[in-house]
Amino acid sequence: MAWSHPVPKITDEERLQRLVRLQASLEEKGLGGILLGASESLRYFTGLVWHQSERLLGALVTPKSVTYIVPGFEQSRVESLSHLPGEIVAWQEDEASAALVSSLLPSNVKLALDDALPLFIYHQLAAVFGADRLTDGGRLIRDLRLRKSKAEIDLIQHAMNLTLEVHRRAHVFIKPGVLASDVMRHIDEQHRALGATSGSSFCIVSFGVATSLPHGADGDQVYGPGDVILVDTGCRLDGYHSDLTRTYVLEEPAPEFARAWAIEREAEQAVFEAARPGATCGSLDDAARKVLAKHGLGPDYILPGLPHRAGHGLGLEIHEEPYIVRGNATVLEPGMCFSNEPMIVFPDRFGIRLEDHIHMTETGPQWFTEPGKGPTEPFA
Template identity: 70%
Template structure:
């Protein structure tokens, strides 16, 4: 799949449609209002992006109104930022933001609280709204964000293509003696150069035995001939994440590495093949582990084997629902996007993770980026 020639963005009409869909679901569930904090859901529904702090800044959505809850001294800044039209109500430093939220609730109705707000926000709300009227807004908000629209898919594709190109460039610049920190810095610079204004959202570069640590090691590393290389990185475009991992050897691969690489790729393909509309997320994790067990690895989370879930959802958060994890009964639907990364760890030797993102279409799974070709050929 090719990316558009210009960076796609979420339009105002799409955000308005999101609000309409949310209100329909609120009505169906008897919910009078939703409180959004300074979370990804605030950006998703209103376009307003704000970092969380000890002061509540968010929005209350009712059946007819969108009201922003803003600290008084931040109003002028909020007015300069992109957001859907809505009334701005402020609270001053000596006032209670929770009291202001409570005053906006329709009489006797339930308030669905954004599940990503800090706990202190919830405790403050309980002082003004009875606990039986406060409900978990996570299923409502995340349930809608779970299925990506064509516009969201296009942005993720753009970000994935960008990060894949950065991965190619990083592969080409690794040489004996280079520091992992230099590769991390290079990847950040390339993300910025290619259009991700904030650079890398994360970056793991590991050499040799440290590749067996799934999220990398502290301290500096230097590449030596014969080392296994693991590079896991991503960026954000209009808020949406990319995430790609490649593990390879630059020299002729050892027999052990080539063998485990083939098993890893087989497990990754098994996850893809199991991804069908209506299949449970847990069944995909099962498919990966079945491959490993067949080859004498595991079982369960035992090492050598797969020490964690086989994947995670991706969108406005780098890790979000749906999670490709044992026991999950979440059924795959069109528009869901998730990573496919059944890592194999051999303690004291190396770890091998191949990670690409899948999107679910009406006809089944589709890759955002094609899987790696071979143990010394990380790109299709």
């Protein structure tokens, strides 16, 4: 399908630069290669998009080459898909894919593994290589993916803009008697109408007490006048995610809800203000909890309060590094992108999650989307 957005897709030139950095890192660490599975890292480095199954399909990257490992009957399909140049080597149904990978490397080198490879593939490889020749490649991959390029940030920004507009349309759509499933369907339709051709990548719509469950309740719900509304949704553009949550009421808010909303917004702002280059990710989580404790909530993960981390990284995966969680010593650097969502849960009553995302610049944090104005005004 034709690309209709005002921001460009990731180019093969950028992917090649990523691949060069990966190969240099392999050389520096004395590794014979790294095996990428059918993961977002395969897409990140090679452009090849594939979904994990019971058969190994991926890429063996060495300091000097890229070789695609594919099931024989999928070879023609892989050849038709976009990917960086590299030899395609096939294995047949009665052959062992792990043995094929082994045959492509010298017998005395170590192989790093994509941390998204399934455990069953690890066991197959360990039986051929021996566990001592395999090493975790997750840190190597994550360090390279952690800081986003301008092209990545532009894609995320545009996806966020689309989803923010979808939130506005959902806000208008919600009326007494509407089902949560109807709102979810409307959100999916609006994502598609705005050019996110796969629709919503996820969607949570909760009313009333169900808003106190961070990831929503089972079954359908009916919106009634006065209910607290929580909508959390996103889409993908060229693989990159958006992810936004708004919590609000449509009528005059109860004093208890208005006070809680203001505390949540204060905590969200505290995270933003703590997000300075050189600060640790853990210090941002600390900043959110300090606000809540000041207002008699928590402490720690005690409810009423914040039951989970204050945020997560975002890119080709909706949850990726850096994680905004207590004790995380990762230092913030330009290009890092992450959510700011210090949710407050009041069990069996309601929950409030205001989720906007930040990307780090040379001088400090920048919002992808401006936070909401108030408990009945979810948009800036």
